[in-house]
Amino acid sequence: xxxxxxxxEGANPTIGLIGLGETGVKLVEILAMIAPDGVVAxxxxxxxxxxxxxxxxxxxxxxxxxxxxxxxxxDSALARGAVESDSDELIEILxxxxxxxxxxxxxxxxxxxxxxxxxxxxxxxGALVVGVAATPFDCEGIQRCNQATGGxxxxxxxxxxxxxxxxxxxxxxxxxDIALHQALEIxxxxxxxxxxxxxxxxxxxxxLNVSFxxxxxxxxGRHSLGSVMHVEASGEDRVDDAVQKLLAxxxxxxxxALKNASSLLVNLSGGDVTxxxxxxxxxxxxxxxPSAKLVVGVSGQGNEEAxxxxxxxxxxxxxxxxxxxxxxxxxxxxxxxxxxxxSDPFTVPDTGSYLDLGKESDGxxxxxxxxxxxxxxxDALTPECREDLIRVxxxxxxxxxxxxxxxxxxxxxxxxxxxxxxxSEPTIHKGEDLDQPTYIRRGVVLN
Amino acid sequence: xxxxxxxxxxxxNDSQIIVGLEIGTSKVCVAVGEVGENQAVNxxxxxxxKSRGVRKGEIIDVALAEEDVRNAIVEAEQVADVEIRDVFLxxxxxxxxxxxxxxxxxxxxxxxxxxxxxxxxxxKNARAINLPTDYSVVHVIRQHFRVxxxxxxxxxxxxxxxxxxxxxxxxxxxxxxxxxxxxxxNGLHLEVNNISSxxxxxxxAILGMEQKELGTLVIDLGAGVTEYAVxxxxxxxxxxxxxxxxxxxxxxxxxxxxxxxxxxEQIKIDHGSAVIDPEVRDRKVSLSDDxxxxxxxxDLGHMQKIMSMRLQETFELIANDIGRAGLIExxxxxxxxxxxxxxxxxxxxxxxDVFKLPVAIGRASTVSGVKNALDEPEFATPVGLIKFGAFxxxxxxxxxxxxxxxxxxxxxxxxx
Ligand SMILES: Nc1nc2c(ncn2[C@@H]2O[C@H](COP(=O)(O)OP(=O)(O)OP(=O)(O)O)[C@@H](O)[C@H]2O)c(=O)[nH]1
Ligand SMILES: Nc1ncnc2c1ncn2[C@@H]1O[C@H](COP(=O)(O)OP(=O)(O)OP(=O)(O)O)[C@@H](O)[C@H]1O
Ligand SMILES: [Mg+2]
Ligand SMILES: [Mg+2]
Numbered sequence: 046x047x048x049x050x051x052x053x054e055g056a057n058p059t060i061g062l063i064g065l066g067e068t069g070v071k072l073v074e075i076l077a078m079i080a081p082d083g084v085v086a087x088x089x090x091x092x093x094x095x096x097x098x099x100x101x102x103x104x105x106x107x108x109x110x111x112x113x114x115x116x117x118x119x120d121s122a123l124a125r126g127a128v129e130s131d132s133d134e135l136i137e138i139l140x141x142x143x144x145x146x147x148x149x150x151x152x153x154x155x156x157x158x159x160x161x162x163x164x165x166x167x168x169x170x171g172a173l174v175v176g177v178a179a180t181p182f183d184c185e186g187i188q189r190c191n192q193a194t195g196g197x198x199x200x201x202x203x204x205x206x207x208x209x210x211x212x213x214x215x216x217x218x219x220x221x222d223i224a225l226h227q228a229l230e231i232x233x234x235x236x237x238x239x240x241x242x243x244x245x246x247x248x249x250x251x252x253l254n255v256s257f258x259x260x261x262x263x264x265x266g267r268h269s270l271g272s273v274m275h276v277e278a279s280g281e282d283r284v285d286d287a288v289q290k291l292l293a294x295x296x297x298x299x300x301x302a303l304k305n306a307s308s309l310l311v312n313l314s315g316g317d318v319t320x321x322x323x324x325x326x327x328x329x330x331x332x333x334x335p336s337a338k339l340v341v342g343v344s345g346q347g348n349e350e351a352x353x354x355x356x357x358x359x360x361x362x363x364x365x366x367x368x369x370x371x372x373x374x375x376x377x378x379x380x381x382x383x384x385x386x387x388s389d390p391f392t393v394p395d396t397g398s399y400l401d402l403g404k405e406s407d408g409x410x411x412x413x414x415x416x417x418x419x420x421x422x423x424d425a426l427t428p429e430c431r432e433d434l435i436r437v438x439x440x441x442x443x444x445x446x447x448x449x450x451x452x453x454x455x456x457x458x459x460x461x462x463x464x465x466x467x468x469s470e471p472t473i474h475k476g477e478d479l480d481q482p483t484y485i486r487r488g489v490v491l492n
Numbered sequence: 493x494x495x496x497x498x499x500x501x502x503x504x505n506d507s508q509i510i511v512g513l514e515i516g517t518s519k520v521c522v523a524v525g526e527v528g529e530n531q532a533v534n535x536x537x538x539x540x541x542k543s544r545g546v547r548k549g550e551i552i553d554v555a556l557a558e559e560d561v562r563n564a565i566v567e568a569e570q571v572a573d574v575e576i577r578d579v580f581l582x583x584x585x586x587x588x589x590x591x592x593x594x595x596x597x598x599x600x601x602x603x604x605x606x607x608x609x610x611x612x613x614x615x616k617n618a619r620a621i622n623l624p625t626d627y628s629v630v631h632v633i634r635q636h637f638r639v640x641x642x643x644x645x646x647x648x649x650x651x652x653x654x655x656x657x658x659x660x661x662x663x664x665x666x667x668x669x670x671x672x673x674x675x676x677x678n679g680l681h682l683e684v685n686n687i688s689s690x691x692x693x694x695x696x697a698i699l700g701m702e703q704k705e706l707g708t709l710v711i712d713l714g715a716g717v718t719e720y721a722v723x724x725x726x727x728x729x730x731x732x733x734x735x736x737x738x739x740x741x742x743x744x745x746x747x748x749x750x751x752x753x754x755x756x757e758q759i760k761i762d763h764g765s766a767v768i769d770p771e772v773r774d775r776k777v778s779l780s781d782d783x784x785x786x787x788x789x790x791d792l793g794h795m796q797k798i799m800s801m802r803l804q805e806t807f808e809l810i811a812n813d814i815g816r817a818g819l820i821e822x823x824x825x826x827x828x829x830x831x832x833x834x835x836x837x838x839x840x841x842x843x844x845d846v847f848k849l850p851v852a853i854g855r856a857s858t859v860s861g862v863k864n865a866l867d868e869p870e871f872a873t874p875v876g877l878i879k880f881g882a883f884x885x886x887x888x889x890x891x892x893x894x895x896x897x898x899x900x901x902x903x904x905x906x907x908x
Binding site: 479 | 547548550552586734735736739740742743744747748750753791794797798801802804805809
């Protein structure tokens with residue numbers, strides 16, 4: 046049965062999660078535990094170590110021959126070779142899936158090299174492909190950042206849309222004093238939120254459904270960067286509260302992201318959502334996003350007090366086959382460093398691909414995939430502008446710890462492995478977090 | 493803080509009521525004891541409440557913990573038919589540390605005969621410890637004296653010598669975190685006579701003279717923390733707290749088996765094992781009573797694997813710590829387990845494999861009274877606190893009654 050047949054029958058779309066590289070695997074593991082039923086999770090890596098930590102998702106070792114389970118050591122070309130050689134099996138994995146999330150941390154070898162190729166396979170298998178990508182912290186170095194920017198562009202070229210979360214956003218929000226593991230946790234929450242928000246929107250039975258077709262219409266063939274925000278609020282003023290949180294959300298860029306959106310999928314979930322509440326949300330959002338096509342859905346049942354608001358922001362990008370409106374980027378091979386705020390999704394131009402370059406050029410560029418991103422366009426966010434955004438975000442919550450709390454509320458990860466110990470001091474012994482299950486730290490696979 | 497007196501079991505004439513309180517991670521437990529002649533402790537009642545406001549041995553929700561402590565106290569009062577006004581309180585948590593210290597003192601008198609004043613001075617020196625400012629001393633426990641390098645002197649008074657040294661075991665903890673449970677108890681209009689590390693209390697309940705002499709490791713496997721104490725040559729040599737416990741086992745299971753925590757806890761109690769039973773491999777049990785996921789099955793092999801790995805790691809961490817202190821070969825009486833974790837099937841076998849020593853489950857053999865309080869391993873701490881209280885009462889001047897003197901010492905520390 047083809048995908049569209051299934052749609053016509055009104056069955057739920059099949060959703061596949063593909064985690065690539067260590068970060069992707071980590072995220073997919075978390076997601077597999079909390080995602081709604083009907084989401085199938087796969088973990089793909091060139092590194093046996095990260096796969097041995099898979100318990101919730103189906104592990105798949107990329108490149109059994111090379112690099113034979115040892116990881117790529119940051120070489121994305123090696124990863125490309127590995128996925129290419131595994132194409133047949135990967136097509137099997139992707140078969141019959143309507144919506145594929147390609148979840149990846151850009152900047153290393155595996156994720157960066159494999160994600161565009163895999164997204165392309167999924168595309169060819171007829172799926173709607175949504176990339177979910179993290180990019181490195183600034184402090185990880187310009188090389189890694191460039192590698193990530195290149196990977197992000199390539200992924201965007203093939204995927205219908207990419208939800209991008211720069212890890213550096215956490216630093217902007219929380220300050221540089223935050224512990225690394227906390228920063229990653231926050232970043233991961235946002236990344237998971239994107240996948241969960243969309244999955245729930247599509248799978249939760251609703252009175253007014255935001256359907257798979259709606260998602261398709263707003264992102265298919267756009268090849269643009271989008272974002273997902275998920276907020277929750279309860280009590281008397283739950284609508285006002287939720288809208289405030291939405292605007293304070295890092296992905297809303299102080300409202301800027303809403304303003305530029307081409308379409309918005311809004312889903313309200315919770316007990317007894319009233320027409321007045323629906324109206325209030327719709328008005329609040331459409332006022333800030335006058336030109337966007339808006340689809341509003343309501344799902345959830347029972348007496349749940351909290352109002353959950355999920356907003357998918359899609360940007361126009363370009364449509365498949367449409368003429369490229371901007372000139373191809375001018376690559377300057379001599380430029381080694383860049384003042385590119387690479388953590389800013391909107392500075393990445395929409396055309397050109399180093400993946401294509403690698404194929405088309407004489408191979409010179411393939412060597413190590415040296416990619417020097419072009420200078421940011423003039424209208425990109427300046428540091429001052431960024432400061433403003435942060436201030437806007439901070440205004441809601443002048444107190445820093447309080448602000449962090451709100452961010453964490455966005456995604457109640459009910460069963461993360463920390464579970465019961467969330468509120469207590471972590472038990473760290475010689476740098477090892479003993480709150481994490483022993484069998485996981487020892488890399489034991491249960492099957 | 494005064495020296496913790498654990499010596500000489502002198503006699504007390506009047507029987508006294510002494511109450512031990514453990515605000516544990518899984519339960520709040522109040523043990524009421526009667527200390528009669530010859531310092532014999534008789535447990536006359538127990539009060540218990542499920543603990544909801546504690547993680548890893550420390551209070552995280554004062555309101556809930558307060559309610560639970562109140563309930564346990566009320567129950568104990570009813571069962572023992574006494575009115576509880578003061579308690580000996582167990583303290584624990586990852587911040588509680590034990591270490592050894594030595595005090596040195598030159599004997600100044602012309603004839604070089606060691607006097608009571610010399611002994612006091614050397615102990616005072618041993619107690620002068622440079623702790624970080626936010627730490628307080630919980631115990632200073634006397635181990636041995638040395639006179640001119642001669643080891644193992646129990647009482648040097650009257651001996652001749654130029655230099656006298658004393659080894660002590662010091663238990664310390666963060667001032668604020670020690671004070672939290674004290675403040676909570678005070679909020680219930682109860683006095684805290686004194687505090688004791690739970691590790692010490694459990695060992696007092698369980699070990700007899702002979703085990704302390706031969707050398708024993710006591711491990712209290714609680715829900716939130718695992719506490720341990722080493723005795724050798726009659727004195728305490730080493731104590732430690734590891735903020736890992738039964739909750740970790742359950743949490744690991746919840747994660748690995750994809751079940752809610754409460755369900756994981758139940759599965760652990762019903763089917764748990766400290767070692768992997770080869771017969772159980774690939775055996776499944778149904779969660780038939782689970783209305784949400786009917787027909788859901790749990791793989792027993794996986795369950796026991798997850799569980800045994802956590803427990804083995806816990807024992808290994810303790811073994812490493814004790815090995816570093818060079819104490820393993822002193823444990824001639826082996827290892828004694830207590831706390832709720834001691835109920836896990838085959839836990840002694842696992843401990844034996846890790847420590848390569850004989851292992852037994854501890855009973856509160858050094859006291860008499862309410863049958864179940866003595867047989868159940870999880871009551872070691874509260875029962876031991878009675879024992880601790882009895883020592884304290886005995887060390888303080890007889891006439892003043894137990895409360896006043898010690899209480900003043902506690903006030904000096906905790907009433908800042
Ligand atoms: N958001 C988030 N980002 C992460 C996390 N761990 C790593 N990253 C980021 O992801 C980037 C890529 O790292 P990996 O995923 O380890 O790389 P890989 O894909 O396995 O590639 P190899 O080098 O071949 O191992 C890093 O540069 C980090 O910036 C995480 O837990 N969360
Ligand atoms: N039969 C059993 N099998 C497995 N575990 C058990 C069993 N009985 C009790 N336990 C575990 O023992 C723990 C409770 O032990 P205990 O009562 O000594 O802890 P506590 O004193 O409340 O906690 P703590 O001292 O760590 O603050 C719980 O984690 C419980 O799951
Ligand atoms: Mg890797
Ligand atoms: Mg205990």
